[in-house]
Amino acid sequence: MSSYKLNVRTLAAALALLALPAIGFAADAKENWKNQCAKCHSADGSGKTAMGKKLKTKDYTDAKVQESFKDEELLNDINQGVTKEGKKLMPGYKDKLSADETKALVDLIRSFKK
Ligand code: HEC
16 A cells, blocks of 8 residues: 555656646756757857857857848758758757757747847
8 A cells, every 4th residue: 555655656746747848948948958059059159168169150149140040040950950061060950859849949049149
């Protein structure tokens, strides 16, 4: 009987964890950005990391940079990755991120604008 109670509790805890991502896309996108994108694009999107300088990532805090691309272009680049002169600069994320997560990342990138 006591092990049954424990299982119910474990199940309740697991369900609570499952419900967490529903709280908001913003938190999700920030988490994804931190874990998968920030090492090149930097936490604030300015691209001022050692890796970003080497790869010449753009400064997303710059309004002119923001104006230079459409949302669809950003979406496409996140999905397909970026290749320049035959060199893979950024991997594609279409197998790693859902369509919603990718869209949320585009919104996050837009929010870096100063
Ligand atoms: C290995 C380093 C690296 C990682 C990791 C990386 N990027 Fe990039 N990303 C780049 C480089 C380099 C470019 C091309 C910059 C340019 O336009 O010349 C780029 C381009 C982009 C572009 C197209 C707009 C632009 O700046 O030209 C978007 C959007 C983008 N990255 C988003 C992301 C997101 C979102 C993630 C995480 C899911 C991510 N990147 C992870 C290096 C990276």
